[in-house]
Amino acid sequence: MGFSLEGVGLTHANGFRALRGVDLRIAAGERVALIGASGAGKTTLLRVLAASLRPGEGRVKLLDGEPWVCAPAALRRLRARIGLVHQSPPIPPRQRVVTAVLAGRLGQWPLWKSLASLVLPVDPDGARQALARLDLAERLYERCDRLSGGQLQRVALARVLYQQPDLLLADEPVSAMDPALSELTISLLNEEATRRGVTLVASLHAVDLALRHFPRVVGVKDGTILFDLPAAQVSDALLRELYAAEGGLPLVGGLRAPEPAETAGELPPLRCA
């Protein structure tokens, strides 16, 4: 039920080589953080895992299916079981929150149900429950362009919670949120993955969040995997190498003193940047 990538390489249409020889095997129910500098290939990697981008080289196996070998109908069924939280929420501004959340199950619903839901939302309670977990239940019938950036990101998260995918992917899901809210949201994603026993892969810009919340951390640099280690074994030297080009470690910053028992305890000296 997990997934595996073997020798995956991908060159974008503009000639940019985003991924090179990526081998990654993640078992069902694992929770993994992807970290790395901007432009390292985290988003491309997540889109390959979401069966949205077809790699030029290598083999992709997702949830025991091979998305680029199977028939189009099977690919659609596979995609319906994968939920990706996008970096900038892909929600039309004039859409109501309830519709945006219910859209998470378009891949599972028959077409008539999706069409009927445009006229009268078929499952407002389900949408309300998903939003309630993100503290947004009272915004159910609001238009999305009335929300702040962070609120919109939470609506996008609620959509994926409502989808209930077997593989939960998130691309910088907290980039527009303040530190306290980021903390809560990442906890929620982990809790959801643990409760339902599904696989979670999230790319994060804030290293301390990644180390504190995820058992396994994968560092991506220049389209390759630099390290793939349990969070406790991620050393300062590795992090410095990972972010060498950026000149400093990105942290949520000023959040709270990290608990000494955790690996994040090693981090404060790195705040020099």
Place this chain on the structure above:
Amino acid sequence: MRAGLSFGGLLAVVLVIAAVAGSFAYLDMPLGALFTGAAAGEIADFVGRFFPPELAPAFLAKVGWAALETLAISLVSTVLAAVAGAVLALPAAGRHGVAGRVAARFVLNLLRSVPELVWATLMVLAAGLGPFAGTLALALHTTGVLGRLFAEALENTPPAPAEALAGTGAPSLAAFLYGTFPLVAAQWLAYALYRWEMNIRMAAILGFVGAGGLGALLYFSLSLFHEAEASTVILAMLAMAVVVDGVSAWLRRASA
């Protein structure tokens, strides 16, 4: 750069003046005759025959029914055109491959480049006199116009929302209605309302070629030199245009 007119600019002005003078000479327009005392009297006499407008209840009822017919023609033809235009706009915006795009654009260009009056003449020949021919004629031309405007709106729409939904396995119609349609709906509605305003004026004219409505009534009145009746019909057209402009402005505000 020197102040004043450049040589090129001077040449352009001279050419325009020469073209206007040439056109007057060619058309042999007796403009001077418009400003003689006799002409003024004739003009006053001609305009005077339109007043007062014919207000007999029987004729007013006739005008009312004709106005309703014109309104119905414009409304039905615009709705038909909006639906057909939306269906053609999807391939025309390149969503079903290059061949579909070329074919859809060709059909839209063909529909649009034939004017409403020509379509109306053709439809009267094909479907007989009456409002049905007028509705078809307006719908055909408006489909061409709206299809092209809708396609341009689609091309300028960010694809990310629909792609994200397709990424969760949504069928393409559902992905379109949840991801793309909300982005273009307001603009499509504004285009359709604008064409409706134009169509109501056009529907009033189409009667001249036998396609029903107020135009037919105006044509009869003028042919029989019943200027007072014609005046009533023209006032009815004016009133209808004002009402439709108001309604469509209100709808646009409400949808914004």
